[in-house]
Amino acid sequence: MQPQNFYDFRALAQRRLPKGLFEYIDRGTENEVALRALRDSLDAIQIVPQALTGHGARDFTTNIMGKELALPLIVAPTALAGLVSHNGEVKLGRAAMKAGIPVCVSTQSITAVEDIRAGASDADIWFQLYMWRDRKLTRELLDRVWASGVTTLVLTADTPVGPNREYNTRNGFAMPMTPTFRAGLDIALHPGWLFGVILAYLRTTGMPTYGHYPKEHQVAITGAPSSEAVALEERLNWDDFVALRQQWRGELVIKGLLSVADALLAQKLGADAIVVSTHGGRNLDSAPTTARVLPDIADAVGEKLTVLADSGVQRGSDVLKYVGLGAKAVMAGRLPLWGLATGGETGADAIFAMIKREMDVTMAMLGLEKPSEIAPHIIR
Numbered sequence: 001m002q003p004q005n006f007y008d009f010r011a012l013a014q015r016r017l018p019k020g021l022f023e024y025i026d027r028g029t030e031n032e033v034a035l036r037a038l039r040d041s042l043d044a045i046q047i048v049p050q051a052l053t054g055h056g057a058r059d060f061t062t063n064i065m066g067k068e069l070a071l072p073l074i075v076a077p078t079a080l081a082g083l084v085s086h087n088g089e090v091k092l093g094r095a096a097m098k099a100g101i102p103v104c105v106s107t108q109s110i111t112a113v114e115d116i117r118a119g120a121s122d123a124d125i126w127f128q129l130y131m132w133r134d135r136k137l138t139r140e141l142l143d144r145v146w147a148s149g150v151t152t153l154v155l156t157a158d159t160p161v162g163p164n165r166e167y168n169t170r171n172g173f174a175m176p177m178t179p180t181f182r183a184g185l186d187i188a189l190h191p192g193w194l195f196g197v198i199l200a201y202l203r204t205t206g207m208p209t210y211g212h213y214p215k216e217h218q219v220a221i222t223g224a225p226s227s228e229a230v231a232l233e234e235r236l237n238w239d240d241f242v243a244l245r246q247q248w249r250g251e252l253v254i255k256g257l258l259s260v261a262d263a264l265l266a267q268k269l270g271a272d273a274i275v276v277s278t279h280g281g282r283n284l285d286s287a288p289t290t291a292r293v294l295p296d297i298a299d300a301v302g303e304k305l306t307v308l309a310d311s312g313v314q315r316g317s318d319v320l321k322y323v324g325l326g327a328k329a330v331m332a333g334r335l336p337l338w339g340l341a342t343g344g345e346t347g348a349d350a351i352f353a354m355i356k357r358e359m360d361v362t363m364a365m366l367g368l369e370k371p372s373e374i375a376p377h378i379i380r
């Protein structure tokens with residue numbers, strides 16, 4: 001089957017990946033209300049065409065924080081993307097580079113940022129930070145990140161503790177991989193993944209694990225953290241942000257804000273950008289949808305802060321809808337992972353081409369030349 005859309009790529013990924021890994025990517029949290037609400041919220045937005053205003057070609061370029069993107073799209077940070085395909089984070093970096101969009105590397109990636117840089121040297125690499133409890137280790141990590149040529153740092157603010165994802169526990173999905181009977185059977189039923197990903201690592205760099213964590217501080221993703229030093233920081237607060245602002249010389253982004261008050265505070269304390277996000281409906285099951293809060297946040301901060309958005313993007317029209325509600329650009333998490341799972345770097349290339357094509361058709365239907373022209377077409 002030649003995948004035509006997000007759902008085809010997802011279906012192919014489901015066949016290729018062990019259930020534990022597939023569900024880790026695909027699912028939400030608790031009753032998965034937030035996850036379902038994302039799709040509903042995007043589907044509920046309608047866009048009115050302006051008739052007889054056609055253009056020969058659409059221009060997707062977008063400027064954010066002084067840089068030009070080929071599309072208003074950014075690869076969201078996703079932990080463990082390197083488990084989806086061998087060297088998955090490098091492949092995502094290369095695909096994003098070719099597509100002309102930034103790629104945000106997670107603190108919890110398999111491959112360390114230096115190696116991703118080596119494999120995708122001209123990519124616009126951003127780095128997502130889960131601040132570790134041990135601030136000295138965090139500072140050392142950020143020095144490595146800066147030295148690898150990253151200037152855009154994304155502090156994740158919506159994950160003070162590990163979310164309640166019962167399916168991970170049921171599936172025995174843990175990092176570093178722990179051999180349970182259930183997980184073993186799941187892997188045995190997916191030999192393509194076992195040989196193509198795990199054995200490929202074992203033959204080269206060894207058993208995959210978190211690339212940025214100091215060896216003595218590896219943690220399990222489902223169970224309690226095995227090390228206090230690099231555990232999620234539940235005391236994370238605005239003082240930490242101020243300290244980070246003093247330390248980080250490049251652009252600083254806060255990801256996971258959902259209120260006007262927080263957005264205004266972020267702007268006041270020196271953030272360059274924020275990401276309005278529900279973490280893909282994966283963290284707080286009663287969170288409002290991005291679509292619901294984004295317009296008020298964008299109105300409140302105006303041009304003083306770059307507003308980005310994510311969660312639930314499956315179609316080119318979804319990207320345009322968030323842009324129409326006030327985002328300058330949009331992050332996508334699961335979308336590129338399904339491309340990566342399906343065809344490695346080529347699959348990620350195909351996903352970016354597909355989203356661009358879908359955006360192009362929607363924009364042509366609406367009579368838009370640029371994505372930024374969409375706002376007046378949106379019916380709220």
Ligand SMILES: Cc1cc2nc3c(=O)[nH]c(=O)nc-3n(C[C@H](O)[C@H](O)[C@H](O)COP(=O)(O)O)c2cc1C
Pocket residue numbers: 024025026076077078079080106107108128156255277278279280281282310311312313331332333334335
């Ligand atoms: C498998 C997976 C892992 C993720 N890991 C991280 C992470 O390490 N740090 C982070 O800030 N967000 C993480 N996220 C959230 C994404 O950055 C993004 O906010 C979310 O995926 C957007 O929703 P979407 O997947 O519907 O596009 C993760 C999301 C997924 C699906």
